[in-house]
Amino acid sequence: MSEQRLRxxxxxxxxxxxxxxxxxxxxxxxxxxxxxxxxxxxxxxxVTTGLVTLLGTIGGLLFRRVDTGTER
Incomplete structure (x- = not known):
């Protein structure tokens, strides 16, 4: 399995x-x-609302795309 899928x-x-x-x-x-x-x-x-918000933020940081190209 790929690292992204495991994550x-x-x-x-x-x-x-x-x-x-x-x-x-x-x-x-x-x-x-x-x-x-x-x-x-x-x-x-x-507590549920706070944890879901926190996990959503963490998920956004984990799975964000980082462009590595030279185009701007």
Missing amino acids: YRAFLAVVLATLVVALAPIIVSGLLGKVLPDGLIATSDK
Whole structure:
């Protein structure tokens, strides 16, 4: 496999793991049928939004194109 493809797979694995960890309290409470406090749900939403934004920035930096030609 090419290095770019491996880098892409690793990045997707990190994104998936981050989302699972951030959403775990909501998923577990839904499976158990319990009600979560509004504060915990709001915190989980904020953490998820922040992590997705951070991972999007990291992904943009990892996969940006760098022109190596001499044309300007």
